[in-house]
Structures are given as structure tokens and as C-alpha cells.
Amino acid sequence: MTVTVNRYYEAPPLEEAIFELFVPPSAPLSPGQTEDLAKRLPSYSGPREDLEDFNVHFQLGPGKSVAQRVNQVARRTRLWNLEQTRAVQYGPEMCTHNVRRPYGHFEDHLEASETSSRPTST
Numbered sequence: 021m022t023v024t025v026n027r028y029y030e031a032p033p034l035e036e037a038i039f040e041l042f043v044p045p046s047a048p049l050s051p052g053q054t055e056d057l058a059k060r061l062p063s064y065s066g067p068r069e070d071l072e073d074f075n076v077h078f079q080l081g082p083g084k085s086v087a088q089r090v091n092q093v094a095r096r097t098r099l100w101n102l103e104q105t106r107a108v109q110y111g112p113e114m115c116t117h118n119v120r121r122p123y124g125h126f127e128d129h130l131e132a133s134e135t136s137s138r139p140t141s142t
């Protein structure tokens with residue numbers, strides 16, 4: 021016997037759901053690959069952000085000076101929908117689908133997650 025579960029939430033417990041896929045880093049995406057993905061996701065035609073992550077390493081200790089090192093980590097692009105409630109992010113090592121309220125259910129976001137994780141043309 022199959023039981024149907026009603027998954028409606030009067031007060032959704034999450035502020036944001038994030039679906040992430042990480043892979044070993046590859047070459048940075050070319051401008052053509054970035055544009056190809058944007059064309060495949062027309063509902064994400066809102067603000068676009070080109071982001072660069074970096075790590076800052078430092079050591080603090082009594083009587084010692086601060087030693088710092090900055091490492092560039094990765095570049096990625098984030099495309100928002102017009103309402104800024106959904107975003108896809110992608111780069112050479114990851115693709116992510118961000119979902120803010122109203123976030124619905126996992127099944128509601130499969131198409132965007134699958135499209136953003138498919139390889140792009142060169």
C-alpha cells in the first residue's frame with residue numbers, strides 16, 4: 021500500500037535550500053561556455069554575478085607578528101531569476117542551485133539542477 025504524504029508547510033523551516041555538486045577542478049569556463057549556460061536557463065535572466073573566492077591564512081600568537089597569505093580559490097558565475105528567489109552558480113569545480121522562499125520541494129528544482137550540471141559547449 022502506498023501512502024501519500026502531504027508536504028505543505030505553513031511556516032517553512034528553511035530560509036534557503038542549496039543543492040550542490042562538486043567535482044575535481046577543471047579549466048576555467050570560457051566566456052562562450054558561460055553564455056551557453058545562461059541561454060539554457062532563460063528563467064535565470066535576473067542579476068548576474070561574477071564571483072571570485074579566496075582564502076586568507078594567518079597566524080596569531082603571543083608576541084608574534086601576523087603572517088598572512090592569500091590564495092585564489094575559484095571563480096564562478098551566479099545567475100539569479102528576476103525575483104532573486106532562485107539562483108544557479110557554476111564554475112570549473114562546482115554547480116549549485118540556490119532556492120529561497122517559497123522553495124517548494126526537491127522535485128520542483130530538478131530541471132534547473134540538471135541543466136546547470138550538464139557540460140557546456142566549448
